[in-house]
Each structure stands twice: as structure tokens, then as C-alpha cells.
């Protein structure tokens with residue numbers, strides 16, 4: 001009979017961690033400790049820890065960052081990837097300073113997400129899934145971001161931009177280029 005996963009019996013086998021692991025300064029370790037202390041089962045802190053590691057590793061989960069998470073949470077590398085690849089707010093590849101994530105689900109699609117993506121592609125010179133040459137912009141299409149009442153919308157970092165029009169997109173891009181707009185990473 002195969003062993004069942006339960007939160008208190010998280011792994012059927014030992015965590016396998018490659019030798020190279022990310023190292024963080026004491027203040028980041030303290031932040032991580034604060035999150036771990038909130039949960040009776042360490043692996044429950046996987047998302048808050050992923051956000052911290054992503055922020056500290058230059059905007060995405062690199063292999064040493066993933067190794068750190070697996071070790072810290074006592075899970076397998078594959079457990080980390082399973083979660084990381086499910087959520088669009090976790091990046092598994094390097095992204096630009098401004099990461100435009102355009103919602104392509106029903107409400108946004110009906111209300112013009114396609115035009116918003118086209119405008120971004122035209123203005124930034126990149127297609128969804130790409131980063132421009134100087135690493136300033138990345139463009140992605142993602143599933144519903146829970147802001148359907150203000151469709152079409154997109155996310156830059158953790159910030160939402162709603163009721164988008166092509167003119168609003170142009171303004172946002174100009175503000176990014178001038179450094180006036182936060183990249184929404186915190």
C-alpha cells in the first residue's frame with residue numbers, strides 16, 4: 001500500500017538537497033524565522049518563504065534558492081517545484097525589473113485583454129514569455145487575478161492596474177521607463 005501524504009507526515013522519503021544552497025543575512029533569516037513560527041507544520045510556510053527567497057535572489061527562484069527552501073522546510077526539491085510552477089507570482093526564470101502580468105481569463109478577455117497584450121507587445125518589443133534585452137521589462141499572460149470587476153487588468157510585482165486601456169498602458173510604460181513607477185516588489 002502506498003504511503004499517504006498528510007501534513008504531519010509530509011514525506012515518504014528523505015529530503016534530497018544538492019550541496020549548493022543560498023545563504024541569507026541575519027535580518028533575512030530573522031524574517032524567515034518569524035514566518036516559520038506562525039505554522040505548526042514547517043512546510044505550511046512555503047509561500048511566504050518563497051516570496052522572501054525570490055526577492056532576495058534577484059526576482060526568481062534560482063537553484064540555490066530552491067535548495068535552501070527544501071532544506072529549511074524539510075521537503076523535497078520536487079515539492080518546491082510543484083508549488084513554484086503552480087503560482088504565477090512565483091518566477092522560476094529570471095524576469096525583468098518590471099514584470100507585466102496580464103490577466104487573460106474570461107472577464108478580462110471579454111473586455112479587451114487581447115488588445116492590452118498587443119499594445120504591450122508593440123510598445124515593449126517582446127511577446128508574452130519574453131524579457132527585453134536590457135532586462136527592464138518582462139511580459140506574461142496569467143490566469144484570473146481575482147479582480148474581474150475591474151477588467152481588463154494586470155499586475156506589476158504585487159501592484160494591480162485595473163480598467164486598462166491602451167492609453168493607460170502607454171502611460172504605465174512611460175512611468176516605468178522614467179523610474180516613476182514602483183516595480184511592485186516588496
Ligand code: FES
Pocket residue numbers: 103104105106107108109143144145146147148149151153
Ligand atoms: S478574469 Fe481577469 S481578474 Fe478575473
